[in-house]
Amino acid sequence: MNIHNVSLTISAVRPNQYPTTGYMEFAFAGRSNVGKSSMINKLLNRKSLARVSGTPGKTITINFYNIDDTIYLVDLPGYGYAQRSKSETEKWGKMMEDYLANREPLVQTILLVDSRHKPTKDDITMANWIRHYHTNLIVVATKMDKLKKRDIEPNLQRIWETLEMGEDDILVPFSTQDDEGKYTVWDMIEMMRAG
Ligand code: GTP
Ligand code: MG
Numbered sequence: 001m002n003i004h005n006v007s008l009t010i011s012a013v014r015p016n017q018y019p020t021t022g023y024m025e026f027a028f029a030g031r032s033n034v035g036k037s038s039m040i041n042k043l044l045n046r047k048s049l050a051r052v053s054g055t056p057g058k059t060i061t062i063n064f065y066n067i068d069d070t071i072y073l074v075d076l077p078g079y080g081y082a083q084r085s086k087s088e089t090e091k092w093g094k095m096m097e098d099y100l101a102n103r104e105p106l107v108q109t110i111l112l113v114d115s116r117h118k119p120t121k122d123d124i125t126m127a128n129w130i131r132h133y134h135t136n137l138i139v140v141a142t143k144m145d146k147l148k149k150r151d152i153e154p155n156l157q158r159i160w161e162t163l164e165m166g167e168d169d170i171l172v173p174f175s176t177q178d179d180e181g182k183y184t185v186w187d188m189i190e191m192m193r194a195g
Contacts, residue, residue, distance in 0.1 A: 003045070005066075006066065006067050007066050008065055011061040011063050012062045013061055015098060015099075018064070019064050019072065023071050024071045025073075025103065025106045026107055026108055026189050026192070027073075027106060029109050029110070029130070030076075030079075030111060031079055031081075031122065032080055033078065034112045035142035035174075036050075036078065037050035037075055039112065039140065040073050049065065050065065060092050062077065062095065070193075072105070074106075109130050112174075114142055115141035115155050116146055118159075124162065127139070137163070137170075138172070139165065139169070139171045140181065141171060144174060145177040156171060
């Protein structure tokens with residue numbers, strides 16, 4: 001994908017702020033700090049378009065990045081953030097479920113999990129939501145550069161098993177430190193765009 005213009009269209013806190021252009025949307029979900037914003041920056045070859053934070057952000061927003069007036073990459077609010085209050089967690093759940101269930105231009109939600117850790121209960125819940133609302137489960141294993149070589153295969157296997165992935169599902173190893181996963185993700189997006 002040859003990208004010319006990217007911009008943050010809106011950091012939405014309410015559905016009536018979501019874009020109305022109708023471009024296909026590809027969304028990225030996962031725990032706080034898993035690397036969603038970093039991955040979007042990597043995909044777009046931008047250093048800091050999507051805000052990357054050492055400490056997870058408290059604001060619950062859905063961020064829509066316009067790619068050449070053709071698609072949106074959507075940065076979904078992270079979960080598993082311990083400092084979040086009960087009411088904020090409820091707000092997160094409502095906003096996410098509403099987006100996943102009702103958002104017409106949404107083509108696919110991609111789940112990001114940290115390659116170093118076993119997927120959490122929340123990751124399993126999110127994987128099941130994705131399976132419910134889309135036909136395929138696409139998972140990206142982030143921060144692959146942090147794994148020792150001997151841990152690569154067992155850790156990918158652990159993700160596969162914990163999320164009960166099947167033959168129609170896809171697991172993509174990803175790192176901001178190289179380009180391999182980037183091309184795979186773009187190829188998948190291109191294929192889904194073409195239908
Ligand atoms: P929230 O917005 O809080 O939900 O987090 P996020 O999922 O957007 O994570 P973010 O992109 O902010 O990344 C969190 C931290 O992980 C940052 O310090 C990133 O630099 C780091 N990080 C993300 N991806 C990678 C990667 O592939 N390799 C390495 N080494 N660090 C990464
Ligand atoms: Mg982020």
